[in-house]
Amino acid sequence: MEFDLMGENKEAAEGDPRGKSGPIGVKMPSIPEELPILPSEVVPYPFTGVPIMVGNPKWVRMIDDVVVDRRMIAMFAIKEPSEEFDPDKIYHVGTACLIARMLKLPDGKIQMGVQGLSRIKLVEMTQIEPYPKAKIEVLKDVVEKNVELEALHKTVVANFQKFVSTAPNIPQEIAVIAMNIPEPGHLADFIATQLNLSPEERQGILEELNVTERLKKVSVFLAREQEILELGAKIQSQAKEQMNKLQREYYLREQLKAIKRELGESDDHMMEIEELRKKVEESGMPPEAKREAERELNRMERMNPDSAEYTVARTYLDWLVNLPWKVSTEDNLDILRAEKILNEDHYNLQKVKDRILDYLAVRKLKADMRGPILCFAGPPGVGKTSLGQSIARALGRKFVRISLGGVRDEAEIRGHRRTYIGALPGRIIQGIRRAGSNNPVFMLDEIDKLGADFRGDPSAALLEVLDPEQNFAFVDHYLDVPFDLSKVMFITTANTIFTIPPALLDRMEVIEIPGYTEHEKVEIAKQYLIPKQMKEHGLSEEDISFEEEAIRRIIRNYTREAGVRNLEREIGTVCRKVARRKAEGKEGKVRVKPDDLRQFLGPEKFKYELAGEKDEVGVVTGLAWTEAGGDILFIEAKSVPGKGELTLTGQLGEVMQESAQAALTYVRSYLAKTDPENKFYEKRDIHVHVPSGAIPKDGPSAGIAIATAIYSDLTGKPVRKDVGMTGEITLRGRVLPIGGVKEKVLSAHRAGLKTVILPKDNEKDLEEVPEHVRKELNFIFVEHMDEVLKTAIREEG
Ligand code: ADP
Numbered sequence: 001m002e003f004d005l006m007g008e009n010k011e012a013a014e015g016d017p018r019g020k021s022g023p024i025g026v027k028m029p030s031i032p033e034e035l036p037i038l039p040s041e042v043v044p045y046p047f048t049g050v051p052i053m054v055g056n057p058k059w060v061r062m063i064d065d066v067v068v069d070r071r072m073i074a075m076f077a078i079k080e081p082s083e084e085f086d087p088d089k090i091y092h093v094g095t096a097c098l099i100a101r102m103l104k105l106p107d108g109k110i111q112m113g114v115q116g117l118s119r120i121k122l123v124e125m126t127q128i129e130p131y132p133k134a135k136i137e138v139l140k141d142v143v144e145k146n147v148e149l150e151a152l153h154k155t156v157v158a159n160f161q162k163f164v165s166t167a168p169n170i171p172q173e174i175a176v177i178a179m180n181i182p183e184p185g186h187l188a189d190f191i192a193t194q195l196n197l198s199p200e201e202r203q204g205i206l207e208e209l210n211v212t213e214r215l216k217k218v219s220v221f222l223a224r225e226q227e228i229l230e231l232g233a234k235i236q237s238q239a240k241e242q243m244n245k246l247q248r249e250y251y252l253r254e255q256l257k258a259i260k261r262e263l264g265e266s267d268d269h270m271m272e273i274e275e276l277r278k279k280v281e282e283s284g285m286p287p288e289a290k291r292e293a294e295r296e297l298n299r300m301e302r303m304n305p306d307s308a309e310y311t312v313a314r315t316y317l318d319w320l321v322n323l324p325w326k327v328s329t330e331d332n333l334d335i336l337r338a339e340k341i342l343n344e345d346h347y348n349l350q351k352v353k354d355r356i357l358d359y360l361a362v363r364k365l366k367a368d369m370r371g372p373i374l375c376f377a378g379p380p381g382v383g384k385t386s387l388g389q390s391i392a393r394a395l396g397r398k399f400v401r402i403s404l405g406g407v408r409d410e411a412e413i414r415g416h417r418r419t420y421i422g423a424l425p426g427r428i429i430q431g432i433r434r435a436g437s438n439n440p441v442f443m444l445d446e447i448d449k450l451g452a453d454f455r456g457d458p459s460a461a462l463l464e465v466l467d468p469e470q471n472f473a474f475v476d477h478y479l480d481v482p483f484d485l486s487k488v489m490f491i492t493t494a495n496t497i498f499t500i501p502p503a504l505l506d507r508m509e510v511i512e513i514p515g516y517t518e519h520e521k522v523e524i525a526k527q528y529l530i531p532k533q534m535k536e537h538g539l540s541e542e543d544i545s546f547e548e549e550a551i552r553r554i555i556r557n558y559t560r561e562a563g564v565r566n567l568e569r570e571i572g573t574v575c576r577k578v579a580r581r582k583a584e585g586k587e588g589k590v591r592v593k594p595d596d597l598r599q600f601l602g603p604e605k606f607k608y609e610l611a612g613e614k615d616e617v618g619v620v621t622g623l624a625w626t627e628a629g630g631d632i633l634f635i636e637a638k639s640v641p642g643k644g645e646l647t648l649t650g651q652l653g654e655v656m657q658e659s660a661q662a663a664l665t666y667v668r669s670y671l672a673k674t675d676p677e678n679k680f681y682e683k684r685d686i687h688v689h690v691p692s693g694a695i696p697k698d699g700p701s702a703g704i705a706i707a708t709a710i711y712s713d714l715t716g717k718p719v720r721k722d723v724g725m726t727g728e729i730t731l732r733g734r735v736l737p738i739g740g741v742k743e744k745v746l747s748a749h750r751a752g753l754k755t756v757i758l759p760k761d762n763e764k765d766l767e768e769v770p771e772h773v774r775k776e777l778n779f780i781f782v783e784h785m786d787e788v789l790k791t792a793i794r795e796e797g
Pocket of ligand 1: 345383
């Protein structure tokens with residue numbers, strides 16, 4: 001059943017498609033003093049209409065009563081929801097309304113359109129049951145007509161027009177209606193109905209009787225709505241711009257992000273990205289790197305922070321921002337100070353120190369000079385690493401060291417591409433990060449142990465690192481942006497220069513550190529190692545001292561090395577034992593004497609006194625070159641019944657085996673001349689053995705020693721133990737020059753030999769051997785094997 005109560009107002013009530021209506025030109029009916037009360041979520045303002053739905057039987061009954069009477073009710077907004085009607089839970093300012101239309105639905109509910117008439121105040125409740133009624137009082141608008149009000153009116157109208165033109169779901173006619181409302185109070189009410197206000201805000205406007213104030217309030221809300229509208233549009237367009245995949249999740253995240261950005265808020269994920277962004281700014285990276293970083297940051301914003309991809313991007317940026325793009329230490333170019341530091345740390349090594357001081361001097365005159373790439377070549381423990389540290393200290397630079405030993409993969413130098421799972425930058429960039437400055441002293445250890453295989457040639461990558469023409473823009477595969485390595489001072493180390501790839505060797509200035517003589521070792525121990533170890537173990541001069549003879553005995557009987565590493569370790573052991581004594585409360589200074597060493601270091605590890613040993617038949621003292629410096633080794637030959645065959649044992653390389661064959665042939669032809677009766681080759685086999693562990697040995701330089709051993713065995717004449725020898729042999733007995741003279745002579749000296757047999761052509765190499773060593777040895781330079789036998793074989797009888 002439908003009926004229309006106020007045909008003349010129908011138009012107005014339906015004027016607004018959303019059910020709200022514009023002001024209507026009706027004559028204001030008079031409002032009685034007492035009215036039934038309808039509490040409501042929405043309360044219309046005067047001159048506007050709203051649709052209301054009523055379901056509760058109490059209110060249905062009230063409406064039923066009202067429509068047959070004046071059709072007028074007092075509507076008050078609900079302040080707090082409650083089951084039963086409670087006058088304290090509604091606002092006491094509301095609107096007197098006329099029921100304009102009503103429709104009774106089949107289920108008994110009523111749908112109606114009510115028209116606001118006037119602001120009213122609840123004065124006193126007069127009835128609660130069956131439905132509430134109250135005494136009311138009509139409230140009048142307070143209007144102060146002045147310029148301000150006029151100006152305000154105009155502005156609000158203009159702003160409202162603008163608002164309507166951008167609001168997506170308000171028809172344009174609404175703006176026209178607003179323009180035609182002459183009363184500022186009505187205008188304010190009308191606009192307020194169009195805005196999205198909270199119940200409190202709506203009520204606030206209802207309660208504002210001063211028209212100027214009401215208009216002001218509305219204008220503030222209008223501005224806010226306008227802003228929200230614009231923000232929404234902005235969010236929309238921002239989101240659209242970045243949206244290429246039509247993915248719902250993605251779209252929503254964009255919107256959320258834009259909203260958060262506008263609100264100046266962000267969650268952890270955004271905070272992290274912002275932090276990274278800040279770090280990118282601060283890191284001082286060059287534009288190319290920055291572009292890459294920003295690209296990655298933008299990508300991260302769009303990623304799910306829990307995804308693996310996000311972590312990869314994060315790790316990458318972490319690397320980028322933590323590289324010392326603009327951090328460099330200032331070089332200290334005070335040459336006297338540098339010299340002092342170098343001397344403080346190292347004994348002798350004058351050549352190296354001079355070279356470094358030269359470098360500093362040139363740097364001082366020409367600031368942008370490219371540093372040389374030094375290569376320290378020498379056996380372990382001669383101080384290559386500690387020299388590097390010292391140089392860094394003298395220059396005031398950071399020091400980093402990486403080992404290239406066993407590096408076969410180019411990616412170890414240059415990194416893996418980021419697309420690999422678990423990819424990381426190469427060792428160079430890792431080292432730079434560790435250094436924390438872009439101009440450290442960078443030591444590349446064991447460059448001679450670099451390998452190469454199917455995974456790419458690391459030496460090619462290293463070339464790029466070391467080449468001043470290229471290394472200002474070194475591209476690590478992982479970083480994928482260039483890093484300037486030109487300010488880094490590279491120092492390489494090697495045990496031998498023979499296995500360094502030639503292209504690399506070419507770029508470097510090799511400084512050889514051959515190893516120390518016993519005399520030097522004693523000095524190094526006294527001046528450097530002992531004080532250092534004492535300090536490390538918390539000992540002072542009052543606690544310990546070493547007799548020189550004790551030091552010498554450690555060198556001779558507890559170490560056999562070219563460097564001083566083991567020496568330092570043994571000294572450390574002694575210090576440790578003494579420190580323990582001290583900690584246990586035992587008083588008094590310990591003077592370390594030769595005879596005490598057994599107690600500190602255990603039984604002697606090496607026999608030194610070769611001179612004291614008896615000469616033997618078939619055993620020759622050979623001199624060998626190894627990567628650990630020179631060493632002596634004993635070559636044995638023994639014949640057993642057989643048919644003239646040669647057996648070789650002791651892990652001998654091919655070259656060495658061939659040279660043993662040559663030695664045998666020589667001995668055979670020599671014996672044919674000197675002892676024709678000796679037909680050993682018909683009834684005896686020869687076995688040559690080179691002991692000394694399972695270390696592979698190779699090279700031709702043992703030739704004369706093997707020949708001597710075979711000869712001694714076949715003739716039964718003993719060989720002088722204190723004669724060391726080295727030299728290649730030809731079939732005819734000529735002695736050819738060999739390498740590593742310096743190391744071999746030093747090892748002979750170390751082992752306490754008296755005489756050294758060297759090929760004549762190697763005489764010039766003796767220059768490199770320290771003077772005092774030369775003086776203590778007797779050198780025999782030979783061209784032919786006959787001379788070797790003459791010196792080394794003891795003719796008995
Ligand atoms: P490398 O790198 O050549 O194997 P290290 O630099 O590790 O050798 O040296 C081993 C130890 O010997 C270090 O403690 C170092 O200080 C010391 N050392 C080596 N040579 C000297 C020297 N000439 N003077 C003082 N100490 C030295």
